[in-house]
Amino acid sequence: MKYNRILLLTVMLLSLAGLTGGCGFKDIDKRFFVVAIGIDPPAEGAKGYKVTLRLAVPSPKVEPGAAKSRVETIQATTIAEGVRLLKSHVDKELDFGHCKLLLFGEELVKKDFRAPMQWFARRRDIQSVAYVAIGKPDANSILNVEPSSERLPGNAIFLTFGHGGTESSYTLYTYLFDLLRRAGERGLDPILPIMRVENNGYVVTRLGLLDKSKLVTVLNPQETEMFNQIRYEFKKSTVAASFGGQNMVMSVDGISSKTKIVRTNEGYVLRLRLKIKGIFEEAPIGVYDQDWKKLEQTFNAQVEQEAERLLKKVQQAGVDPFGFGLKFRATHAGSEKTWKAWESIYPRLKFDVKANVIIEGSGIIR
Amino acid sequence: MNRYFYYCVTIVSMLNLMMFVPYLLIQDRYTGAISSMLLAALIGTTMAFLFTFVMKAFPGKGVPEIFAMYFPKWVTAPLMFFLGCMYFISASIVLNGFAVLINRFLNPDTSSIVVLSLLSLACVYGATRSTLTNIFIVEMGLILNVPLILMILFKSYRNSNLDWDAMLTIAQYWRNPPKLNSYAAAVYLFTGYSGYAIFNRLNPPNFRLRYRWLIPLVCCFIMVTSFFVPIGFHGTEAVASYLYVWSVTADSMTMEYGFLERVVFIFLLLYLNLSLVYTANVWHIAMEFFKSCLPKAKPQIDPERTPLSNWVIACILGLFTVVTSYLLDEKQDLRLATNWLILRVCVEVISVLFLFVLSIGAGGKKQST
Structure with a gap:
């Protein structure tokens, strides 16, 4: 028995040597x-x-x-x-x-x-x-x-x-x-x-x-940043708005973007809700004492406008980099018809963008 | 001995994540994969529960001994030979698949036959060890590898590139009726119990299996993960074009501050370990089935010295695997695996139900005495 085992082991080891010779490794x-x-x-x-x-x-x-x-x-x-x-x-x-x-x-x-x-x-x-x-x-x-x-x-x-x-x-x-x-x-x-x-x-x-x-x-770079914010909720970004020629820029702390495709009497509408929190990075002195609610509203209006312009541009180009179509498929019954329907919906899709910009602070100074 | 049963269950479902199962399921993602998976979860769990009942009715006896109690040798021997072949093929498919994977991803310059021969050698050695040693090997293999695999699986769920919309889109197709192909693939993940056709020999007479709810839990988690995560990474369309779905999925993850940035290499090494352990283990089971066909067969769970028959049978199994893989190309491999899975479903249902009927009879006998 013992003899057999040794013989087997030897055969196995020898065959190993033969096999490894075939490995084509380069240093x-x-x-x-x-x-x-x-x-x-x-x-x-x-x-x-x-x-x-x-x-x-x-x-x-x-x-x-x-x-x-x-x-x-x-x-x-x-x-x-x-x-x-x-x-x-x-x-x-x-x-x-x-x-x-x-x-x-x-x-x-x-x-x-x-x-x-x-x-x-x-x-x-x-x-x-x-x-x-x-x-x-x-x-x-x-x-x-x-x-x-x-x-x-x-x-x-x-x-x-x-x-x-x-x-x-x-x-x-x-x-x-x-x-x-x-x-x-x-x-x-x-x-x-x-x-x-x-x-x-x-x-x-x-x-x-x-x-x-x-x-x-x-x-362009501004649209790219907007895309990054809507699609990837990218935090290390900015939002800017101008107040009668004065530019104000906020650095973003938190961002959440939710999209939903809803059916209304005027056809399908894409609802985009953008919630952006941040603190001022560039603003005139004295921004601390201004009415922040008013500032927020101006920010909201300008962000909404910018986002809608981007969505329209993308729609007119006939592409869907945001994945709205996939979202539509994910929320509707699984069949070929769903996709067919979306193909005719997307060119006529309307957008309803609501932004909610929240000012958290004015930075280190007033 | 409870935990050893769950090791067997886990290793089978874990391992098949890497093999053909997700590929076959994903091919049918629009045409019934979801309902097949639901059905498989139901029937797979039932089969496992029925089998644990059989185990309890015949403590300390493997399937060959159970059959030997009721039927003459000339009936059992061909049956056992057939069952042995079924086990053997399952492991050989895994080993062959893995040799090809290594050739594709780890070392393209070495031919897959060379890799397969080396792997086979290790598995032949493992298979010749005793039944007791083999179940210990499974334990060690799992404890060393599963924690990291689970970490990678959980990380995949938290990856920002995982597209939940794509996963939901596919989930919307649950209404389509199940298909045999995808059912056979999905239910295979639930068949870890089948190792106990032989390992039941190790159970003491008063053995009671607890925590049986773990079977559906573990298997369903792995089934859902193996199907949906690749879809989340590769979308609903492109996912079907990948042959080695999970290798590519692992390659799509990065761990920038891990030991290696590319997850795929860690993943492949972990799965290499698992597949070696699994193959050694299943070849051992197949070998025991073949041994039971020999005249004067007597099951031994931990013999002092390895019988020569172990070596002879295991070497034949190894050689057969290498020769087959030499003869078949990748497409034929896949067809073989698919057909084998379908055949296996029939064999599983028939044999488990048959054993269950026998065990009801055995239970009745016990009560009357």
């Missing part, structure tokens, strides 16, 4: 980590895509400005082919596991972004939590920037988006899985932030609204 110093991918339409007349990869060059120094990266660009009929071709331009194996930014060129998004998006979705090594954005004027020029404050290659990109570094109410971010969800969903349309270059750094202030296949319209 970290034989890999090039791709930190960002940009896809652009090709130069005039050619077919396919212009693929740009930003590769991190490992460096022993970690200090601002010491990050080095290498940018490779190639033109090919398909992205997969382009990446394979690029592999022959570099000496190390390309690794997409750390790629955090997927950039579509503006020209590409204006035509059709679906094929490159599918490539991202199908690749097993591209993260679902990679950020997706639109590069203006094109993806290539954005990837070529090396910001002077960057400590690690590509780090400035990750800090711009997400909650890690700066948190701006104008900078929305979209994960790849969110883009895929919105691109497929009935009743929710894709959004992508628009990235441009200024002074050797990135600026993200505008939001692009897309339908299922292309860019439809772009929100």
Whole structure:
């Protein structure tokens, strides 16, 4: 019996050695980590895509400005082919596991972004939590920037988006899985932030609204902030109003936005209730002694106006980035008819926006 | 011994979150998945309760011994062989599915056959251990892995990217009648009790199973989570395009200040542990069923020395799994799993009801004596 056991163990161990020989592992110093991918339409007349990869060059120094990266660009009929071709331009194996930014060129998004998006979705090594954005004027020029404050290659990109570094109410971010969800969903349309270059750094202030296949319209920074407040209840933002030429700005402490689709005699109405609490950040001296109820009413009126203008703009563009359609489906019986009904309701949908701005304080001074 | 029963229940439903069950349910999300899940919760719980009654009626006896009490060997042997095959296939599907997952997400450069062979080796070793050891393995595997898995599941509910509207939209489709495919998938989450077809040998004569309400509670929580959370993350449409629904869902979560930012790697490692434990365990059950077909079979729960038959049978099981996965591609795997699930539903209902009838007879005998 004992002999049998030893024999079995030996056989098992030997087969283990044979198996591990087949593992194709490559050391970290034989890999090039791709930190960002940009896809652009090709130069005039050619077919396919212009693929740009930003590769991190490992460096022993970690200090601002010491990050080095290498940018490779190639033109090919398909992205997969382009990446394979690029592999022959570099000496190390390309690794997409750390790629955090997927950039579509503006020209590409204006035509059709679906094929490159599918490539991202199908690749097993591209993260679902990679950020997706639109590069203006094109993806290539954005990837070529090396910001002077960057400590690690590509780090400035990750800090711009997400909650890690700066948190701006104008900078929305979209994960790849969110883009895929919105691109497929009935009743929710894709959004992508628009990235441009200024002074050797990135600026993200505008939001692009897309339908299922292309860019439809772009929100300006104020509208982007409003969108962020309505859809994501984003707190680190501001509300502004003017009182006879005097501008007053409040920093938001708490925000809640509730939407409901109701049926009235005049057809369907979308009720939006915005409740914003905050304290003054910029106001003339003496605001403490004014009647806050009156100020609140002025704020309410101006916020309502701004919100309604945004909702109308979005409706007229024929897209639904807020997910009103999904909300309608979620609150009505589950059938094909519900969706059909919504498709005819949305273009004629009316908006009823009520804002409730609450002033909590005037800051440190009166 | 109460807790070991619930370990078996938990591991089966936990594990299937990663496998084909959510995928099959989500394919039918507009056409009867919700009602199938409700029906499965009802029938699955009933089956589990009936089976616990059987366990109580035949303390210390596994299913092979119960059958041997009533029928001659030439009737029981083929039946036990068939049941053994059913158990064996369930574990092999899991292991094969996981080997493919590892190949896709963790180590794309190693072929899934190599990974599967390595996993099989570990599971063959686990399966050859004694029945008592195997139930301890389940306990350790669960205690080490489940807390973190539960944390990730709860975190997924609190994720700001979870779209409750999408989940509600699908819930609106509850009126559609149930479908066999999705019913078979959903009810599978409730079949953790089936491990006690063999592990009942470990129960002492005066054994009483308490806290039975835990079965529907645990299983329903996992069933609802495994179906709705992916829909919340990927929407009502795009969710159906993912083959490895939960791997992608885990990849959609981040823990910026955890050990790793990407949850998917932690999640996959935890589930790798679970699937190894599960496979070793179920192969052991299958092996015991096959052993009961041998002449002069005598069940032993903790033999001094591992019988040679254990090694021979377990190695055949491992080899069979590797060869099958070599022959089948991904699409055929899925078809095999679907058909097996449907067959399993029939076998489950027939065998549990049959055992229940036998146990009523046994109870009657006891009262008369």
